[in-house]
Amino acid sequence: MRVVLAEDNALLRAGLAELLRQEGIDVVGQAADVPHLLRVVRDTRPDVAVLDVRMPPTHTVEGLEAAKQIRADHGDAIGILVLSHHLETRYALDLLADGAHGVGYLLKDRVLGPGDLADAIRRVAAGGSAIDPQVIEHLLKRRRSDIPLSTLTVREREVLTLVAEGRSNRSVAAAMHVSEKTVEAYTGRIFGKLGLTDTPDSHRRVQAVLAWLDPAGQA
């Protein structure tokens, strides 16, 4: 697993690199700004580019623009994981707008959770998606008055959140400490209640769930 890391804070960048190395992920390049990142990505062709939203020179949304650039230059070949200090559902949905193939959006402090970052990188590298649970939480909260959603049990909602994050059944099962079969049963019921068609393809599943959660936003 080869990763390029872009983060303008040198200490944090070093920490992240160290963390990834501990997780057995090979950091093949590091960058502090967007032009450097694009060059390193072109040169090293990593599996995933992990980048901060805020980068020089304006410290606004350079990371998102870089992500679009990488996607435009290299297509699905290079997965993109955007890290952000802020939880912006719009940024996440914006990233996913072109499809949930190999993209992720995580809160930066997610790196503190054991294995969360590595797990997300692996999902993205595999062409799946990794969406911060808080983004999903917000989207779910927004539609809490929705009738189909209100019919879900607490457990089913938990599964739906994990699925929407972009996790595979196996990942969901691991997170919930249940068997994969149980997860499959859950997803079947959930998709039935929401009127969606279940599919084992995790990124299609994510798209279906997100489209359902944010019917207007994807436009």
Add this chain to the structure above:
Amino acid sequence: MRAPGRDWVWPLLWAASSVALGLFAATQQHQEQPERPGLLVADLVAGLAFIGAGLIVRRMRPGNRCWWLLMASGTTWFVGSLATSTDTDVALAGFALGSWHFFALSWLLLAYPTGRLPGRREQALLGLIAALCAVRSLSRLFLYLPPDGTGCECVSNRFVPVTDGRWYAAIDLVFPWALVTALLLVLACAVARWRRSSRAGRRMLTPVVVAAAALVAQIGYDYVLRQEAGLVGPRRDALFLLVVALRVATAIAFVLGLRQQRAARSAVVDLVGGLAGHDTAPDRLGEALRSALGDPSLELVAWEPTEHAYVGEGGRRLALPVSEPGRAATLIEQDGTPLAALVHDEALLEDPGLVSAVAAAVRLTADNERLRGELQRQLAEVAASRSRIVAAGDAERRRIERDLHDGAQQRLVTIALALRLTEARMGPGADPATREAVTQAVKDLSEAIGELRDLARGIHPAVLSEAGLHTALGSLLDRSPLPARLDVRLSEEPTAAVAATAYFAISEALTNVVKHARATDVLVEVTESGGTLRILVVDDGVGGVDPRAGSGLRGLADRIDAAGGTLSVTSPATGGTRLEVSLPCE
């Protein structure tokens, strides 16, 4: 109509004693000439006309001095009436002092309409008449030798035993001619004034001049003919009645003339009222002044401090005082600083009070204009400083948010990450308590970072400056538990200040909806047209929102006010709330 106050005591006493004098003269004559009561009444009427006119003028124009000249004319008229008294002493007094009536009348004519003599020429003329009257009075008192066919048959000189009657005869022969000449000069003064008067000035002078001319002609006729031909009988009586009629006409003419002047002044009052009620563009002010003063040639010129000159209509510079004959300028100043000037017909100065009233009106208008301008400037300044304060507040919040993000948040994440790496490096043989402590520390830090993130977001949503209003509103609605619909149609991103105001307005509106409305549907619409950003937040909740209650909406109203926008909340108790905001986009 005021009741006569203490300032009326002396005028009324004067009038009463004059009337008493007249009545006394009449009774004295009645005994002497019982066959002509009509003439006695006429004599009384002439004096009373002046006394009455004096009182009317004093009531009508308390500040005008003409009233006492009218009264003096009446009193001296009655003094003259004493000449035909049966009592020789009384008759002598009337005989000697009667000519002062002409002095009072001349003064009145020269000093009209203000009651003050306008110039040295008039003063000299009046002095001459006074001298003539004095000479005649003295000659009649001290040089008269009764009985003498040329003088009054009924008095005798008791003061000086003068034996030579030629002195008196000479003086008495010259006096009428001299007096008539002096009165003709008075008439000439009046005519000269009439000739240089403007329309308004003439309106005021005409009745006086006509009455005065008739009076002077009659005096001349009366004196000269009587002296030369010795008119007697019915023709003399008819002449006397004419004298009386002209006196009454003169008294009435003065009252009418002064009333006319009061009308002109009340036109000024109307002018002031008009100026106070309307906006006063300089050209309209000039028009109002022309019609109020009845002088179509009047021009209002403004003082231009930058050019240090008076500038008339069409930007023409004017040198003041004016050199053109018949024109005069009245300067209007405020605390010694020139404001403007009125260039007008010289005749308007006949009534300086009128012009100064107009000048005061213009000064008030200019003052009013200046104060209004100042007020507007101050209001604009306050509005500008208020929006600057809001903008500075926004900028400060942005800065704090950025500092939190770039500083504390980054540091906390870095530290937490370092702890996390330490934890990983501990290996299996590490002290479980230490490992537990490190794990807990990372967890606590993680929570602290989350709290700090929420705090920073509350201070300023980074997404607003990062990605613009539309995206920020999308995020805002995502965070809201309401099923809200968002419709943003903007051709371009508004300025940071407008975007921030719009964001906070919608945020506050949604907070209210969540808290109070129990709504199931919310629509947020943001559109822009003609330089105005319009925001509409409509919900289907319970309604009954009072915009004045609660600090949230009030704060929002203040903020929108500061941005120069408007807020309206329609929230009937029957349900539903509609909040509309419009913001100028600059």
